[in-house]
Amino acid sequence: MKVVERTGAQGAEKFYLIAVVQGLFLTLGHVIKNLFNPKRMSVVFYPEQKKALPPATRGRHRLMKREDGTPRCTACMLCATACPAECIHIKAEESPDPNIEKRPEKFDIDMLRCVFCGFCVEACPLDAIRMDIPDVTIADYTRESLVYSKEFLMNHDNKDVVTGYNPPRPVQLTHGPHARP
């Protein structure tokens, strides 16, 4: 049997009061320094100031567009299948373009269910969905307004996008109508 010595307070520390006073002076040092030089407190005044998000942040979704403004998505359902939260609801319809078979009639993302795992982005062979709008404070007053429609997801501008989240995708198409830019 091995007897383990207790490693606790020893000597003067065991008297406790001395250690208490030492601790008090430690915090007092912080108080005095912060009182007369508040600049040393590294605080972000949040609603007015915002910290830049790190480059790998998975932000809000957006649907990418072709050059003619139609969605790049072909309603292949890979993202909806990959989604563990089952928050993507796609309804396909026939595309008027003879080179493209399908396009989404409806593409809803239920942000109340979304867990921001990024699987949809990884699953998409066409780079049609990305999660790089730097908005991580998604909140609203009704449930309905948090189910984002196709129009909402496509309504973006490249200058909104800074997070740079760009995971590897399973299929890399280099030519044809589905080629990535």
Next chain:
Amino acid sequence: MDNQLFTLINIAVMTVVMWITPLQFVPFMIWLERKGSAIIQDRIGPNRAEILGVRLFGMIHNFADVVKLLNKENITPSGSNKFYYWLAPFWSMTVSLLPLLIIPLAAPIMVGGHNIVFQAANFDVGILYVLSITSMGVFAVILAGWASNSKFSLLGGLRSSAQMISYELSMGLAIVGLLMVYQTTQVSAIVENQGALVTAWGHALPLPNWGIFLQPFGFILFLVASFAETNRNPFDLAEGESELVAGYHIEYSSVKFALFFMAEYSNMVVAAFVISTLFLGGYQVPYAPTEVLMAHPHGVLIALCVLVALKGGVLGYIFQVHGERQEGLKGVRKAEPFFFAYLGYGLALAAIVVLFLSFGWTLPDWAPGVMAAVLQLGALLAKVFFFCWLFVWVRWTLPRFRYDQLMRLGWKVMLPLALVNLLVTGLVLLTQK
């Protein structure tokens, strides 16, 4: 006005004042706790609640708190004993307001032939009154714990009452040493005694005759015990969040919770007043007892001016640098340090100076007494503010005790030390005879 009526009015006014004092301190204490904890942890602290753009360095948050607490649903849990459940918070609040009645705010003064006292009740048994009233606070804890029909609050109430009863012993014994030294239980007499210098074996020492110098061990014991009595960290096992959620007041909401909350803080204020009165000379200014202050009114006047200017300057400077720290916040806030520190204290200073310039070098009869009283009130408040800050400071520095450590400290360390302190005090007093 005859003297009896005047005395009656004087006592009535002082009673109301001393009853309101802890209530006035509560918002200040809450603000101090929030800002103090923030600044200890290198944060800014609350600064968002505002009235018309005025934020007063976070003090407006107290108004927001009041509105929030009054608007919450007032729950009575099923299966609770309604009468005791409702009695507990009111009992807690009432008991916490009572002990201050015996604290003298300044030495009695004569104005226009009338004797004005700054003490609501000058009992012979002053200290015993404080001990008995504060020990009644434990009923509120037990009642709240038992009546709200919850396991957590029952356990919290049991813990808290056991703790308060254990530490009351060493608290009482720590005071007994003080009583042996001053030979009286009357608080005003104790404070008057503390104006002199320490005499030991016939020699005068250059120390004021304060309890902290005569009874250093008694002071430490009393301080530790008062932390335990007010249920403050490191003795706040009553609300050990990790085990008991919130302790005895877990089932209380709305105004009833607010009463417990206020009682906790006003207990702290009362403890600060009692410690400064018993151990730090109460209203006495060190090395300047009341007679000296009365004899040198011009010195007191200059001291008052300097202190007001100093306080306004330091407060204004701190508010200024902290206001500037908050970038992106403009408008009314920029003027806050000016309006609430520089201008206020500047006007007070100007009022004092103008008032006394109009009298010239010969001051009126009432002036020495009034000025001495103001200075003594300032001295008492300075000590009280220090202890209020100490309560906050200790809370945000030390971790919480475990329950067995708490009981061991109370019974095996503090109680024997208090008894030894009594023995040594008695022996020293015997050799002095």
